[in-house]
Amino acid sequence: MIKLTCYGGVDDIGGNKILVKLDKGSIFFDFGLSYSKESLFFEEFLQPRSGCKIHDLLKLDLLPHINGVYRQDALCPTDFENYNIRAKKFWKVDVQSFDEAAKTGSWRPDALFISHAHLDHCGYAPYLGEFPFLCSEMTQKLMDAVAEIGNLQGLDKQLTATKDREMAQLKTGFFPGEPKVGYSKEEINRRFCNLEHKKAQTIDNGLTVTGFNVDHSIPGSMACLVETKGAQVLYTGDIRFHGRSGYNLGDELDGLEPDVMICEGTRIDKKEPDNEKKVETDLTDIFSDCKGLAMVGFTWKDIDRYETVRDAALKSGRIPVFDPRLAYLLARIGRSAYDEGAKVFLERCGSMLYSPGDYSNSKHKVGDMAFSEWSSKRGNINVDTKHLENGISALELSENPSSYVLHLDYFRFKNILDFELPEGSIFVRAQCEPFNPKMELSQKRLLRWLKHFDINADNDWKPHQIHASGHASGPEIQEMIDKIKPKLLVPVHTKHPELFSNVAGKVHRPKKGAEVCVQ
Structure with a gap:
């Protein structure tokens, strides 16, 4: 049994957040921000409040309400309950944190696969609990650099390493001894598992994950094949075929026939390939x-x-x-x-x-x-x-x-x-x-x-x-699909899911937050 839920990337370019549950475990494919969805509420001088950004995003449904996923200290600073704070009611949320789920034995994801280092695919990863991040070594290095010089603030900077958000007291100034929220001095590196091209790795709960190098407008980009006994799910990430690398996922996986293929389609409506x-x-x-x-x-x-x-x-x-x-x-x-x-x-x-x-x-x-x-x-x-x-x-x-x-x-x-x-x-x-x-x-x-x-x-x-896109054209995408022959095709990262076809099986147009079960 495969259960698939798209929490982002549905009728949208970017913001992919795709949860796949299999008999042995579960994995997220990307956890990115949606520029288009955020722009419905925010602009340059109207931004989420930095001190409670995750709450703002949850209330506006820009982050999905999922139990067992988010960091406890992102939802509520460490040691919060020991302080008498007037604003306590505003810190209450309707989701269980990853840390709380771990204590009670409730469900939580086994891993996050990050296809590449663009923020529309990894920008909300800092809010996630301490489960492994899977990506290429190049993507991890790029995320390091983006965190250092990418004009990010607060929790958003914690792409590859975390500092605990905790309660503290003002030491000087007009109100010494009064409570504040700060960050611990100690920085803890995230658990990264670097994937290599075509080399399978077994992660928690027995999921087998294989990364495949793909061409995109940022180096280190990968597609991902997740397997358990009797089930295969392929995720393309963002992909093109006209760059310098020469990688071709369709040729690599010709005749694979996976149970599910989750495929990007940014330029599915464009006929001419770029060069x-x-x-x-x-x-x-x-x-x-x-x-x-x-x-x-x-x-x-x-x-x-x-x-x-x-x-x-x-x-x-x-x-x-x-x-x-x-x-x-x-x-x-x-x-x-x-x-x-x-x-x-x-x-x-x-x-x-x-x-x-x-x-x-x-x-x-x-x-x-x-x-x-x-x-x-x-x-x-x-x-x-x-x-x-x-x-x-x-x-x-x-x-x-x-x-x-x-x-x-x-x-x-x-x-x-x-x-x-x-x-x-x-x-x-x-x-x-x-x-x-x-x-x-x-x-x-x-x-x-x-x-x-x-x-x-x-x-x-x-x-x-003068430009060539980071995404494949419609005929190129269709040729890849025809070679791989998925039993079920799921279009994401596209405004035109209706243009996808699958001669080898069915096409499922996802609805945001709706789970689909595949036998």
């Missing part, structure tokens, strides 16, 4: 024709796109200069932008002097050494300022703009205020076009920046669009 090689060719051409500074925007976690932009810049005779967050990410996986023919952009920050002290609170902007290795102890100073010595600042970019390609996403456009941009400077958007109201507002602001600085004048001050 990362064409992106490189088009970028090379536009960089070569550019008379001023060439700027290109893409997400700093997309290492495939980094390699594409780097190679295109070098082929056009320009020096590629990348966001320091991307450089920090590369360093976490044992690589260096400097060793690969690239440079790193040195942003002005802090007191805006290009002084080493300006970067004390944003260490990744001045060097790529791990934060944990920095030390300010007397006699044991250990810092990394390689970007000050070897990076490229606005000064160098302004002196010789036609020599460079600068990685500059929309949220770093304020750096343009330091540039002296010559006529003929361009901006290329090497990521998806706006597809929701929030992104459309950002697009209007972007156009104002471009027109104000006369960027892309030959394109009516609009961004040049």
Whole structure:
């Protein structure tokens, strides 16, 4: 018997939270946030309350009400009952924590499989109890980096390690001795089990889990096959076939015939496949024709796109200069932008002097050494300022703009205020076009920046669009399904489940929170 419940990713792009229960155990496939669902209630200056975010999300049904899943200290700080607090009623929730379920022997999941390190697949993992997280080693390293430099706050930062949320007392200030909520000093690493391509592992309760490398817009992405005696469930995660890796899940699992295949369909309605090689060719051409500074925007976690932009810049005779967050990410996986023919952009920050002290609170902007290795102890100073010595600042970019390609996403456009941009400077958007109201507002602001600085004048001050998606097209998805031949196909991560077909069996369109049983 297989029981399947989709708590997210239903008629939605992202937010996957899929629970599979088998005779021997249970596993979640991803536990991500839904940007589209959150935007129904929140915006830039209207956000969940940081001190009780999990309660806000539960009340708005942005997190599912499931017993035995969430951390006790996320729901209620440790030692809470020992304090006489006026607001106690607001901390009561209608779900049993993972810790409480463990004490009573009630149901709780055996593991979470994380397909990749995008927050729409792992962003709510910090709220989960202490059960194992299964993913590739690369995904764990990327989650580490996102936690360090990804602009996350509070519990949201605890992607790979936890600090107990606990009651404490104010020691100084106007109200010494009064209660507050804080975090323990001790950090406890999550239990990660790193999956390797095609190598099966047996986890708690006897579930056999096999990871399969897949191509996506972030490295380390995996699909997952879960097996018990007489039952197989396959989860694709996010997938494409046109990137640099060459992985093809359909070829790997040709003729598998699993009982259930949970398949993403972001671009199921698109007929034409994308091509990362064409992106490189088009970028090379536009960089070569550019008379001023060439700027290109893409997400700093997309290492495939980094390699594409780097190679295109070098082929056009320009020096590629990348966001320091991307450089920090590369360093976490044992690589260096400097060793690969690239440079790193040195942003002005802090007191805006290009002084080493300006970067004390944003260490990744001045060097790529791990934060944990920095030390300010007397006699044991250990810092990394390689970007000050070897990076490229606005000064160098302004002196010789036609020599460079600068990685500059929309949220770093304020750096343009330091540039002296010559006529003929361009901006290329090497990521998806706006597809929701929030992104459309950002697009209007972007156009104002471009027109104000006369960027892309030959394109009516609009961004040049050169991109290949992180997701497969409809025909590519259908070809994969036809090869794998599932008995039951479950579309997720899609706005168009009606476009899926399954010649080998049935198609089940899930409903959010509704359990389906498969014999």
